Amino acid sequence: xxxxxxxxxxxxxxxxxxxxxxxxxxxxxxxxxxxxxxxxxxxxxxxxxxxxxxxxxxxxxxxxxxxxxxxxxxxxxxxxxxxxxxxxxxxxxxxxxxxxxxxxxxxxxxxxxxxxxxxxxxxxxxxxxxxxxxxxxxxxxxxxxxxxxxxxxxxxxxxxxxxxxxxxxxxxxxxxxxxxxxxxxxxxxxxxxxxxxxxxxxxxxxxxxxxxxxxxxxxxxxxxxxxxxxxxxxxxxxxxxxxxxxxxxxxxxxxxxxxxxxxxxxxxxxxxxxxxxxxxxxxxxxxxxxxxxxxxxxxxxxxxxxxxxxxxxx
Amino acid sequence: xxxxxxxxxxxxxxxxxxxxxxxxxxxxxxxxxxxxxxxxxxxxxxxxxxxxxxxxxxxxxxxxxxxxxxxxxxxxxxxxxxxxxxxxxxxxxxxxxxxxxxxxxxxxxxxxxxxxxxxxxxxxxxxxxxxxxxxxxxxxxxxxxxxxxxxxxxxxxxxxxxxxxxxxxxxxxxxxxxxxxxxxxxxxxxxxxxxxxxxxxxxxxxxxxxxxxxxxxxxxxxxxxxxxxxxxxxxxxxxxxxxxxxxxxxxxxxxxxxxxxxxxxxxxxxxxxxxxxxxx
Amino acid sequence: xxxxxxxxxxxxxxxxxxxxxxxxxxxxxxxxxxxxxxxxxxxxxxxxxxxxxxxxxxxxxxxxxxxxxxxxxxxxxxxxxxxxxxxxxxxxxxxxxxxxxxxxxxxxxxxxxxxxxxxxxxxxxxxxxxxxxxxxxxxxxxxxxxxxxxxxxxxxxxxxxxxxxxxxxxxxxxxxxxxxxxxxxxxxxxxxxxxxxxxxxxxxxxxxxxxxxxxxxxxxxxxxxxxxxxxxxxxxxxxxxxxxxxxxxxxxxxxxxxxxxxxxxxxxxxxxxxxxxxxxxxxxxxxxxxxxxxxxxxxxxxxxxxxxxxxxxxxxxxxxxxxxxxxxx
Numbered sequence: 001x002x003x004x005x006x007x008x009x010x011x012x013x014x015x016x017x018x019x020x021x022x023x024x025x026x027x028x029x030x031x032x033x034x035x036x037x038x039x040x041x042x043x044x045x046x047x048x049x050x051x052x053x054x055x056x057x058x059x060x061x062x063x064x065x066x067x068x069x070x071x072x073x074x075x076x077x078x079x080x081x082x083x084x085x086x087x088x089x090x091x092x093x094x095x096x097x098x099x100x101x102x103x104x105x106x107x108x109x110x111x112x113x114x115x116x117x118x119x120x121x122x123x124x125x126x127x128x129x130x131x132x133x134x135x136x137x138x139x140x141x142x143x144x145x146x147x148x149x150x151x152x153x154x155x156x157x158x159x160x161x162x163x164x165x166x167x168x169x170x171x172x173x174x175x176x177x178x179x180x181x182x183x184x185x186x187x188x189x190x191x192x193x194x195x196x197x198x199x200x201x202x203x204x205x206x207x208x209x210x211x212x213x214x215x216x217x218x219x220x221x222x223x224x225x226x227x228x229x230x231x232x233x234x235x236x237x238x239x240x241x242x243x244x245x246x247x248x249x250x251x252x253x254x255x256x257x258x259x260x261x262x263x264x265x266x267x268x269x270x271x272x273x274x275x276x277x278x279x280x281x282x283x284x285x286x287x288x289x290x291x292x293x294x295x296x297x298x299x300x301x302x303x304x305x306x307x308x309x310x311x312x313x314x
Numbered sequence: 315x316x317x318x319x320x321x322x323x324x325x326x327x328x329x330x331x332x333x334x335x336x337x338x339x340x341x342x343x344x345x346x347x348x349x350x351x352x353x354x355x356x357x358x359x360x361x362x363x364x365x366x367x368x369x370x371x372x373x374x375x376x377x378x379x380x381x382x383x384x385x386x387x388x389x390x391x392x393x394x395x396x397x398x399x400x401x402x403x404x405x406x407x408x409x410x411x412x413x414x415x416x417x418x419x420x421x422x423x424x425x426x427x428x429x430x431x432x433x434x435x436x437x438x439x440x441x442x443x444x445x446x447x448x449x450x451x452x453x454x455x456x457x458x459x460x461x462x463x464x465x466x467x468x469x470x471x472x473x474x475x476x477x478x479x480x481x482x483x484x485x486x487x488x489x490x491x492x493x494x495x496x497x498x499x500x501x502x503x504x505x506x507x508x509x510x511x512x513x514x515x516x517x518x519x520x521x522x523x524x525x526x527x528x529x530x531x532x533x534x535x536x537x538x539x540x541x542x543x544x545x546x547x548x549x550x551x552x553x554x555x556x557x558x559x560x561x562x563x564x565x566x567x568x569x570x571x572x573x574x575x576x577x578x579x580x581x582x583x584x585x586x587x588x589x590x591x592x593x594x
Numbered sequence: 595x596x597x598x599x600x601x602x603x604x605x606x607x608x609x610x611x612x613x614x615x616x617x618x619x620x621x622x623x624x625x626x627x628x629x630x631x632x633x634x635x636x637x638x639x640x641x642x643x644x645x646x647x648x649x650x651x652x653x654x655x656x657x658x659x660x661x662x663x664x665x666x667x668x669x670x671x672x673x674x675x676x677x678x679x680x681x682x683x684x685x686x687x688x689x690x691x692x693x694x695x696x697x698x699x700x701x702x703x704x705x706x707x708x709x710x711x712x713x714x715x716x717x718x719x720x721x722x723x724x725x726x727x728x729x730x731x732x733x734x735x736x737x738x739x740x741x742x743x744x745x746x747x748x749x750x751x752x753x754x755x756x757x758x759x760x761x762x763x764x765x766x767x768x769x770x771x772x773x774x775x776x777x778x779x780x781x782x783x784x785x786x787x788x789x790x791x792x793x794x795x796x797x798x799x800x801x802x803x804x805x806x807x808x809x810x811x812x813x814x815x816x817x818x819x820x821x822x823x824x825x826x827x828x829x830x831x832x833x834x835x836x837x838x839x840x841x842x843x844x845x846x847x848x849x850x851x852x853x854x855x856x857x858x859x860x861x862x863x864x865x866x867x868x869x870x871x872x873x874x875x876x877x878x879x880x881x882x883x884x885x886x887x888x889x890x891x892x893x894x895x896x897x898x899x900x901x902x903x904x905x906x907x908x909x910x911x912x913x914x915x916x917x918x919x920x921x922x923x
Contacts, residue, residue, distance in 0.1 A: 039817050040817060047712055050708040050712050051708065053700070053703075054705050054708040054725075057702075057728070057793070058724045061724055064739045067743055068735070116639075119631060119632050119635025120638060127633075136639050138908075139643050141911050143642065145847070145910075147847025147874055148849060149847070150650065153892070154646045154650055157649045157893070158645070180638070181639070195435075197433055200435070201437070203393065203424065204424055204504075205425075205449040206421050206453075208622070209625045209628065211452060213628065216439075220437070220439055235730070238731075238732025238735070240732070240850045241850055245882060248882075268738060269734050269854075272737065272854065287734070287738050291735055294730055295730065298727065421622075
């Protein structure tokens with residue numbers, strides 16, 4: 001597909017240099033210069049358009065962060081972190097239970113998503129071309145693209161319905177299932193970055209395959225895997241849809257795993273769609289805290305990648 | 315107990331000045347290769363190779379690239395089979411025992427036959443001390459006690475002529491060493507478990523001339539402790555460090571002879587063509 | 595793809611002629627446990643997907659059995675009278691996603707080209723980071739921001755301005771009162787949300803275009819823009835399309851932000867200012883109160899959503915995979 005700029009034939013203005021250029025040659029050279037000028041202009045305009053596109057893409061982010069800080073900061077106080085939601089009409093109140101609930105859910109999800117994801121990632125990296133690897137790799141992408149609401153109704157049908165009630169662990173399962181493909185993919189990529197020579201060196205020392213994989217390869221790839229896991233945690237920490245019919249939300253303090261549990265994104269959703277002004281203000285504060293958590297995790301993850309010490313000796 | 319075995323060998327390791335080189339008159343065969351074939355998929359890269367590697371000698375394996383010399387080397391500690399879609403047939407005996415025998419585990423063979431690769435491969439997450447001691451962790455009797463490990467690490471580093479350079483920073487990360495030091499570290503790591511044979515796969519290919527010289531001198535010294543097989547594409551190197559040299563071409567062993575003979579008066583016309591630079 | 599033999603430690607299909615060591619040795623036993631364990635973890639992924647399909651499919655089965663595939667094409671959704679026509683939700687899902695793709699694609703392509711071709715080195719990393727950050731913002735926060743910023747903006751400023759325009763203001767796509775909660779609001783929020791996905795895939799495939807491709811065009815005297823238009827983008831085209839479809843998959847499945855902004859009325863209206871519904875929003879809104887046939891109908895909607903996103907993602911992955919394979923060859 002070596003298509004060449006056909007619309008603008010590459011012409012050299014050689015005519016100018018000839019001492020006795022004819023009139024028509026001169027005219028041709030003139031035309032060439034004119035199209036060249038036009039092409040240069042188009043080039044400059046398009047470069048400008050690209051800059052504009054980048055600016056336009058970042059604009060919403062800046063607006064969202066600006067509004068979050070402006071609206072959320074005023075409702076943010078110590079009370080927000082240590083108090084429970086207040087009844088309608090009563091001023092104040094916080095989201096202590098939602099913050100703790102989110103931490104509980106993230107912990108539950110990690111307990112499922114990290115081992116399965118890292119294990120599957122190890123398998124994919126070590127059995128790269130086996131049939132199961134090809135199928136799993138593709139289905140992991142499919143799972144990654146599955147709408148979160150579908151994951152929510154699955155967890156409801158699979159756990160909430162048979163158990164007869166909303167529960168923290170059903171939400172943990174839904175979120176954990178969402179983590180699996182993210183952790184799998186990043187684990188596989190990070191393990192593939194470990195040079196083959198390192199694996200061979202360990203095998204040549206008399207390490208078993210299991211030991212080579214776990215103590216040398218996995219250990220070497222660990223910083224990258226931690227980064228990938230953090231990114232996955234950051235993503236599921238803000239998920240709302242899978243929690244609607246599983247964790248359900250809870251106005252009261254509860255960290256029991258078989259009871260409905262509150263979560264920051266759920267509380268934000270309920271408050272944002274409520275008709276009460278003070279609840280809406282709290283929704284902004286909650287959103288500010290949530291995005292703070294997500295951004296801090298994302299930035300730590302990014303920093304961890306960069307600080308990762310070199311893989312090879314070279 | 316393997317640990318006792320280790321210690322017995324370490325005594326010999328340290329007592330090297332006393333014992334001196336092995337009796338040159340007696341040729342003890344450490345590794346005997348008989349009718350070895352090796353394949354990648356359906357491609358045969360080693361064809362019916364038979365050769366002896368003698369104890370306390372350095373044997374160099376030379377030949378043009380792609381002649382199967384590295385693959386042959388990787389068959390001596392059963393590393394060839396770790397790559398996918400590979401196959402080995404024939405017989406490799408270590409001190410009279412077939413390493414491809416039915417009841418022999420590849421892992422135990424690799425503990426007795428150490429290997430160092432083209433590029434240095436220090437474990438990046440480990441300190442210098444832990445790198446050298448890495449092989450000790452997987453000994454069948456478990457990791458020796460800390461004090462013992464320190465002794466073994468020091469002996470191995472001394473054998474690899476690296477002790478004086480790193481003795482004050484044993485806890486530092488191994489990736490901080492220079493390329494030549496890293497390669498000597500890998501040799502020390504391979505020596506720490508007191509292998510009977512040390513395989514070197516073009517150990518100086520990625521190093522500068524000064525580091526190369528240090529490794530060559532080391533290899534020359536190592537023959538007192540261990541049987542060395544070194545694959546190299548550098549004929550001068552082979553002539554400098556080895557007692558005997560084997561020449562391979564297109565997967566076949568053309569000839570093996572004392573280095574002084576092979577490089578001055580080769581028995582095969584193809585060897586002569588190669589060492590006089592007519593091809594390869 | 596480079597072939598490095600040692601990384602794949604599968605037991606070779608052609609076993610060595612001699613046995614692979616003792617079958618009872620402790621180390622090999624450990625290896626076997628390790629292999630079983632990671633294989634089991636890898637099997638979790640297909641099994642999980644199968645479980646999801648079975649659970650949701652069986653719950654939605656009564657609806658499929660009773661109404662057949664036709665319920666996908668009926669346009670009245672009224673649980674109270676037992677009418678479960680999903681067409682308005684399907685229409686809303688497709689229209690909102692397609693419009694969002696239409697808006698996001700040029701923007702995402704622009705960002706990707708900017709980052710891979712034009713951006714000065716010092717701008718590249720921060721801009722890429724900020725665009726990626728858009729993907730990290732939770733959906734519910736987009737919804738919140740949409741409710742309190744985007745909707746008032748549309749209702750009070752954008753809609754009146756458009757309606758006052760001659761001819762354009764009278765077009766059917768701008769007809770009817772503008773309450774704010776509308777298809778347009780959902781489209782705009784979706785545009786922002788899928789932008790980072792499409793642009794990061796596009797950037798990846800643009801960076802995978804070989805240097806020689808660019809240099810050949812530049813050497814012929816093409817300007818940088820001409821090089822990109824005629825040599826770089828065509829080369830990466832199928833990968834870019836993959837990225838766009840990946841974004842489409844995201845948009846189709848997006849739930850919270852759309853639920854909070856689209857107005858949630860099951861109707862098919864041409865106007866962008868009219869409220870609409872999507873499949874995901876339908877489930878999110880009605881699931882907790884549903885039971886019996888209503889619940890089954892929602893599960894059937896979930897199954898349809900599941901199938902659509904699998905198809906869309908499958909196509910996208912295939913396209914991206916094809917480019918990366920060509921790039922490697």
